[in-house]
Amino acid sequence: MDPRTNPFAPGAGARPPAFAGREQILEAADIALDRQIAGRHANSMILLGLRGVGKTVLLNRLHEEAKAKGYETVRLEVPDAAGGHLARMLVPMLDSVLRRLDRRQAAQDAMGRAGAALVNFAAAFKISYQGFALGLDGDGLAAGSGNMEADLPDLMRAVWEAAADRKTALGLFIDEVQYLSRDELSALARTCHEAAQQGGRFLMIGAGLPQIAALAGDAKSYAERLFSYPEVGPLSDAAAREVLSRPAAEEGVAFEDAALDRIVADTEGYAYFLQSWGKFVWDEADASPITEDDVIRAHPAIRADLDESFFRVRYDRSSPAEQQYLRAMAELGPGPHQTGDVAKILGTESSQVANTRRKLIEAGMIYSQRHGETAFTVPLFDTFMRRTMPDLVPYTPRKRG
Ligand SMILES: Nc1ncnc2c1ncn2[C@@H]1O[C@H](COP(=O)(O)OP(=O)(O)OP(=O)(O)O)[C@@H](O)[C@H]1O
Ligand SMILES: [Mg+2]
Incomplete structure (x- = not known):
């Protein structure tokens, strides 16, 4: 069928034409976000799952929800395991948060402290930063020791206090959490610990590969209790069918049941594979309804594409x-x-x-x-x-x- 109207979207973080499943995680995150912005404690969470199951798409969705609820947010993706990225990425992003907060009317002293903390933090981690033109009346030493485990909680506290003054909360969204260094992870665990103890309006939602649970436990023994670790797995049978049939129906195309059975079995419900099968089967089929035979004929193209796009990049x-x-x-x-x-x-x-x-x-x-x-x-x-x-x-x- 016409590739121009092909609705399927295999690709890292690509917004799917139909987002399905994940009801429990969405509900848990919704509750946590609502509680935290109202000043009630909620555990930060780290979404855990294999490559291509749909962590980034889910994280993006939760990020959108947080913004819709009025959160000030920071969203970043840790690029690789080299370490040291967190401070470099956070400084300009927190600067934007402070600029946005500054536009909301409120007393300036918490803002001044946050601005000073950010300047100190940037200097301590040798990040060039012009500084935010605020009456820097804060503590001249906050967040500037050069010790990540001490400085990050200081800095984040200053920012969430400024946010709380403006009746909002700070949301930190981090993708590829497994690439954080041990120091960075400990510092984040510590930040969450302080937020919990002081009733800070701060929630972190991370996403990463399953090894992170063991790593975080390693980094700080209390990390086990600080975070919840929702598991992002394959989609249920019903959700997998919806991922395929809903976008097709919107284009006036149907799948025969046998075709859906076959795709669900082939993909084992993995989100990336569902999008990939959908795309190639659509291109292979001549007309609606899509049959099991169309699925089988698409197999060589699917395999060639997965080998090149999904598997090979990692192998190389x-x-x-x-x-x-x-x-x-x-x-x-x-x-x-x-x-x-x-x-x-x-x-x-x-x-x-x-x-x-x-x-x-x-x-x-x-x-x-x-x-x-x-x-x-x-x-x-x-x-x-x-x-x-x-x-x-x-x-x-x-x-x-
Ligand atoms: N709930 C969902 N419903 C339908 N499609 C989805 C869903 N979640 C993800 N997808 C699709 O699956 C593919 C992979 O999603 P995503 O990039 O979020 O996975 P990931 O877990 O972040 O993978 P990686 O570990 O490689 O970063 C994308 O094409 C996306 O459109
Ligand atoms: Mg991802």
């Missing part, structure tokens, strides 16, 4: 040793797998490949939810690995020198 970023490790995991199937079993497939001991495994976790390719276990962060990645690297190469120790 890995070193040869990392690729061998991924290939060994794929030999065992979708996972999760015992780390010892992966080493056995490579013909070696876990300790020999521990470094490779750690790098893959840092890069967000694999994760470990339970000790001694390893799983792919990309759904169906095992099938891709077997296609792209038909042969398994055993581990060979690197020569020194």
